[in-house]
Amino acid sequence: MSERFYLYDDTEETRTRFVSFMGESQRFDLAIITSSRYYGKKLVLDVLSNRFAIIGTDDLEEPGYLEHAYQISEEEAGELRSFLYEVI
Known part of the structure; x- marks a missing residue:
């Protein structure tokens, strides 16, 4: 087995907000993750659609x-x- 080559392997503290709301035609279940990793942007996960x-x-x-x-x-x-x- 060859040695694994990591591009990076970091651990950091994040803040996550879980929120669910109903729009006119769709429900949104979101996890909004704040991290120093994305230049001030948020990682927004839609739990229902896996996107x-x-x-x-x-x-x-x-x-x-x-x-x-x-x-x-x-x-x-x-x-x-x-x-x-x-x-945001």
Whole structure:
């Protein structure tokens, strides 16, 4: 067996907020992880869909970003975007 080559192997303290809310057409169960690793952005996991994205305010303003990352409709992305603007 060859020796494993690590690119990095770090451990750090994080803060995680678990939040669930119901939009007009979809429920969102999110884990929002704050870490020093992502240059001020948050790691946002959608527990129901098993999808995640690293999100900052600049990403929220990018057309189609949430729709693509979470495979949701424009309407659902609008609801998620509205919530994320409050917490990011």
